[in-house]
Amino acid sequence: MIRHFLRDDDLSPAEQAEVLALAQDMKRDRFAASISRRPLDGPRTVAVLFDKPTLRTQVSFTTGIAELGGFPMVVDGNLAKIGVRESVADTARVLGRQVAAVVWRTYEQSRLEEMAEFAGVPVVNALTDQFHPCQLLADLLTITEHKPALAGLTVAFLGDSACNMSHSYLLAGATAGMHVRVSGPAGYEPDPDVLAKAQSLAQATGGSASYVLDPKEAVTGADVVATDTWVSMGKEDEAEQRFAPFQTYAVTDDLLAAAADDVAVLHCLPAYRGKEIAAEVIDGPRSLVWEEAENRLHAQKALLTWLIHHHGGER
């Protein structure tokens, strides 16, 4: 059966652990030449489509696909105009006959779902308005490198709790058995369906998932504190109005005093120092953001290997 990675809970807890273990192996021996480490040898092509800006995602996917022996074909969404010049379904049918997988950064999750329905090859979410699951694989990989185990850890996500990163923290963290607290101002709460799904996942994994209004309460005792821009791509018109309500959610030394002594700080980048994160925090000793950025590469190589090698269908 062809498998896709459209949202974090597309991987079961066991599958998530499998992908993360593979990512650790691939990171340890990055340029291994064995066939199992080069599932795209041929080279086979992976289409990497962008309807929104990108740096880390383009670099990590293109580098990763090349290291897997494949050819990364970057498609500029401004030229392709998927859904405008032709439907998502027709685009999927064309791509699926030529490439081994489709990686897509776009707006609504429904566009990605339509791509997956018609492509006939694995489809990967490279960020939508609702989820950013590849980033969470990288974040979890980074945490495993610094903490004994994911299950049982407390992670606080501060900022826009309605954004893709918050939703992905809820689902991926709950899948991993973590205690996830997302915290942001009123009016920017997580999607209730996503929160409910995270809570039901957490029941099975021994974790928990909650929305916490008070940022201090959210970070109290936290092993990991993560944040993200207050103004996601596509929300630029709201930048001015967002600044005031988000102020108290900035990750500063003061706020981190309530967290665990060995708290690790994550940020998916791009970062705005002096807004969602203080310069002394992102550039300080508790910050793991550069490892986190590198781990996009290793996590996505593992994910693509898992999807294409084990669940890629006939083509």
Ligand code: NVA
């Ligand atoms: N929430 C951010 C994530 C950037 C990687 C955005 O969607 O712009």
